[in-house]
Amino acid sequence: MNIYNSKQYKILDVIKQTGDNTLLRIKCDLNPMPGQFVNVSIPGIGEAPISSASYNDKLLDLNVRIVGNVTKAMTQLKKGDEIGLRGPYGNGFPMKELKGKDLVLVGGGCGVAPLRGIIEYVDLHWKDYKDVYMFFGYRTPGDILFKDEISGWNDKYKVFLSVDQEVGANPFNCPVGFVTDNLKENKVPSNAVALMCGPPIMMTKTTEILKEKGLTEKQLYVSLERHMKCCTGKCGHCMVHGQYVCLDGPVFTYDEVKNLDE
Amino acid sequence: MGKVLEKEGLHNFILSLQKHGLLIAPVTTDMTRFKVLEAGDKVELNNNPFFPLKKYFLPNEEPVLKIKNGLTKEPKLKEPKKIIFGARLCDINGLAILDKLYLDQRFVDETYKKRRENTTVIGLNCLNPPSENCFCGSMGLQKEGYDLLFHERELDYYIDVLTKKGAKLVKHLRSEEFDFPLPKTDKKLDPKDLWPFMADKFWEKDNDLCVSCQRCTILCPTCFCFDLHDDVNPATKSGDRLRTIDSCHSPDFTQVAGGHVFRAKRLQRYRHRVMHKLQFFKDKFDRSMCTGCGRCIDYCHSKIDFVKTINEDFK
Structure with missing residues (x-):
């Protein structure tokens, strides 16, 4: 098997989440762990690494925000197409x-998508974890992702949403402010x-706020963004200080990456 | 155990290799290059070729996939048997370094693997450094990565035999046990932990001279970075997904969707390359990624000598 080749999977649904976010639901048995990613291939246009949601x-x-040609092509796919x-x-x-910990999930914009993988994981393994706190921030109420799932999350977890600006209807009564304002005002263990x-x-x-709340740098996990091209630790594009974000990451403890001055 | 070949037998030995595959060796025209040996070519035994050995394993551009009717397809691997004579230990150790990445058990690059298997590498030990900028003597080169290695002595060549593939080519020769010396160079890189020297001030002098021309990465025996991109005919929608040599000196090398560039300053890119060669790789694999071939200094547009800078200024 050529490591650069991809397999075809069927798209079960294409769900427009917000003005610029689309969710592709794919019949697929790759089952990434939360925080892992897949490389999406659109032959003739190229590839893009996308986190599992x-x-x-x-x-x-896969939640896709149009930021380039591959993501644009992805949002043009239809139910029944293959990817x-x-x-x-x-x-x-x-x-x-x-296991055994309280989890604090902090996400901004489409950064929430990989964290949804954690929520689905905890849904299946709820006995293994204590409380889950979610601090999700969006630009406007219209940009909120996974709207249909929020009431379900509210039943089980502690959900704190915020919006940078109140534009249009605000069905979740999100306070206006940054995700970090919400985090500052609420207690986490x-x-x-x-x-x-x-x-x-x-x-x-x-990181600054959580350190003030008593968390150490080893208790903070971040997912780094780089353009992984080969995704197999060869092409060099995602390397930072010798770490391949595609292999060694994309998740690092803050302690590991705080001094990654390029 | 090695083998011995009398000096006058060298020419015939090289020609005899042609029956085992495509024979490649250094030849000097305007400059010395590896090339497929043709009638009339004289094998160059003194200079290290301009372009390193890596091109036979990782060409500058090649399709990793074929694209047809909106689908990708694996191209058929047709790798002819090759014999490369006259590679220097810096380039050969470079292959051993590339092996660590391209033959990584988690993700083996099958094309690279096939080329390694189908190529017999016959090295030529350096008695004298081919360039004043060679500093391999300080880079911990190892006796590895080749099938055979020729070491010239007063009357003959001692041939170090590392693999069965190599042994077959010299089985008719007389055996001998001899511990050949690794190349020595006047120029040396002082062994230093470079982490304490990440501050911009240590890199500014060389960076001021750098024009990001990428010659150092193109000519480095272990620089392997590549881009993957699709090249299709808009009418037929058929074409290739290409792997093309890339360089960490390029400003868009670390660009992500949306336009942000992580190493936007040239100094960051210059530092990244030197640190990758001398520190990052060593942290992971316990050996330097630089083999001291000196090409990046020899052919630098601005004659930047990072060995001198590290030795003299990194204090």
Whole structure:
């Protein structure tokens, strides 16, 4: 098997989540761990690494925001089409090591998508974890992802949503402010672990706040963004300080990456 | 156990290799290059070729997949048997370093593997460094990566035999036990942990001279970074997914969707390359990724000598 080749999988549904986010539901048995990613192939256009937004041995959800040609082509696919995937790649969040802990999930925008994989994992392994705190921030109420699932999450977990700006209807009554404001104002146990994905500024601020709340740098997990091309530790594009984000990451403890001055 | 070949037998030995596959050796025209040996070519025994050995295992551009009717298909592997004579230990150790990545058990690159299997590498030990910028004597080269290695002595060549593939080619020769010396160089890189020298000030002098021309990465025996991109005919929608040589010196090398570039400054890119060669790889694999061939200094547009800078200024 050529390591650069992908297999074809059937698209079961294409769900437009927000103005620029689309969820592809794919019949797929790759079953990535939360935080792992697959490389999506659109022959003739190229490949793009996309994080799994699910934890399921029969389905794979990929949330796609149009940021380039591959993601644009992905959103033009229709139910019943096939899509090329290879993977899963990367280490993912260390769910087994985190058994018995409170989990604090911090996500900004489409950075929430990989964290949804954690939620689905915990749904299946709820006995293994204590409380789950979710701090998810979006630009506007219209940008909120997985809207249909929020009431279900509210029943089981502690959900804190926020929006940067209140534009249009605000059905979840989200406070206006950054995800970090919500985090600052609410209590989380100091022995919890935080798992985050979002823009670098969000991760930096989140880290500062959580350290003030008594969490150490080893209790903070971040998912790094790089353009993985080969996804197999060869092409060099995702390397930072000798770490291949595709193989050694994309999840690192804050302690491991805090000094990654390029 | 090695073998011995009398000096006057060398020419015939090289020609006899042609019956085992495509014979490649250094030949000098305007400069010395590896090439497929043709009638009339004279094998160059003194210079290290301009372009390193890696091109026979990782060509500058090749399709990793064929694209047809919107699907990718694996191209048929047709790898002719090759025999490369006259490679230097810096390039050969470079292959051993590339093996660590391309033959990584988790993700074996089958094309690279096939080429390694179908190629017999016959090295030529350096008695004198081919360039004043050679510093392999300080880079911990090892007796590995080749099938046979020729070491010139006063009257004959001692041939170190590492593999069965190599042994077959010299089974008719007389055996001898001899511990041949590794090449020595006047130029040396002082062994240093480079982590304490990450601050910009240590890199500014060389970076001011660098023009990001990428010659150092193109000519490095172990620089292997590549891009993957699709090249299709818009009318037929058929074409290739290509692997093309890339360089960490390129400004868009670390660009992600949306346009952000992680190493936007040239200094960051310059530092990344040197650190990868001398520190990052060593942290993971316990050996330097640089084999001291000196090409990146010899052919640098601005004559940047990072060995001198590290030796003299990294204090």
